[in-house]
Amino acid sequence: MHKQRFNVLKMEFELKPRGPLLVKSGTISPNPSLPDMQFVRTRTPEGEKVFIPGSSLKGVFRSFTEKVLRTMDKDLACDPFKKNGEDRACGQKLKDEENAAKIYKESCHACKIYGNTRLRGRLSFTDFMPQGEVITETRYGVAISRLTNAVAFGPFDMEVILAGTFTGHLILENFETWQVGIIGLTLRAMEEGLVRVGFGKNRGFGEVTMPPVRVTVEMAKPSPIPPQEIWGVGMFMKETDTASYGFHEEYRITGLPEGKEEDLGIYVRREYTGEEWSAMAEKAIACLGNLRGGKKP
Numbered sequence: 001m002h003k004q005r006f007n008v009l010k011m012e013f014e015l016k017p018r019g020p021l022l023v024k025s026g027t028i029s030p031n032p033s034l035p036d037m038q039f040v041r042t043r044t045p046e047g048e049k050v051f052i053p054g055s056s057l058k059g060v061f062r063s064f065t066e067k068v069l070r071t072m073d074k075d076l077a078c079d080p081f082k083k084n085g086e087d088r089a090c091g092q093k094l095k096d097e098e099n100a101a102k103i104y105k106e107s108c109h110a111c112k113i114y115g116n117t118r119l120r121g122r123l124s125f126t127d128f129m130p131q132g133e134v135i136t137e138t139r140y141g142v143a144i145s146r147l148t149n150a151v152a153f154g155p156f157d158m159e160v161i162l163a164g165t166f167t168g169h170l171i172l173e174n175f176e177t178w179q180v181g182i183i184g185l186t187l188r189a190m191e192e193g194l195v196r197v198g199f200g201k202n203r204g205f206g207e208v209t210m211p212p213v214r215v216t217v218e219m220a221k222p223s224p225i226p227p228q229e230i231w232g233v234g235m236f237m238k239e240t241d242t243a244s245y246g247f248h249e250e251y252r253i254t255g256l257p258e259g260k261e262e263d264l265g266i267y268v269r270r271e272y273t274g275e276e277w278s279a280m281a282e283k284a285i286a287c288l289g290n291l292r293g294g295k296k297p
């Protein structure tokens with residue numbers, strides 16, 4: 001299915017920390033004047049800059065998604081750990097399967113969005129780059145042993161970001177409507193401080209606000225799509241194909257704000273504001289109801 005592009009959701013964000021934020025660099029700097037735990041940096045034409053890797057955000061989204069799915073039904077998200085010597089991760093279970101539709105159908109709902117070793121994910125994040133000044137501070141920490149109540153490790157210093165704005169976007173391709181709902185739910189939990197980013201969540205680090213500033217949906221237009229609707233991938237495929245992929249029958253979201261429409265020839269693009277997204281998210285979250293209790297409603 002990835003050879004065709006039926007629909008795409010793109011959301012652009014402005015991410016701001018609401019408290020100390022530390023996304024750790026994986027490497028240890030040879031420079032002794034830098035903190036032990038450094039914020040991850042990348043080289044840019046304007047020099048080295050701190051940034052938030054898209055892969056970190058994807059990991060945060062995935063783990064929250066798995067939690068939500070397992071709460072609805074424990075079979076909706078696979079388990080990466082073996083039990084009684086048996087593989088329970090979708091990628092392992094499907095390692096000999098060649099049929100792309102079957103791999104999608106048999107993968108759990110978390111893998112359907114984020115992918116596994118046999119399935120390309122539909123959701124991707126760009127790196128979030130800083131805009132303007134970023135305020136950092138060094139914090140000190142120790143780890144206390146639960147056995148002796150003495151310092152087990154440390155003191156160590158940590159470079160945290162206290163203020164700044166990072167911009168980046170996510171892209172969801174060939175989506176089913178419930179997948180938009182999962183994104184809506186995760187973003188909502190983030191605003192409530194339930195989903196945190198980076199290191200030190202039990203120290204109160206990692207709370208961010210990440211409102212979408214612009215949301216666009218592009219859809220193929222073999223037939224006119226009503227202005228208040230968004231079509232999931234199932235609407236663009238033949239019935240036999242939707243069955244082989246095992247798409248959920250709620251193929252479209254209706255009653256949405258109209259958005260600003262642009263004709264791109266073979267696609268129609270609709271642009272929504274952050275506020276209009278909130279209304280969309282609510283409708284999309286409602287699509288999650290039919291995932292409960294089995295693969296097909």
Ligand SMILES: [Zn+2]
Binds near residue numbers: 110
């Ligand atoms: Zn899975």
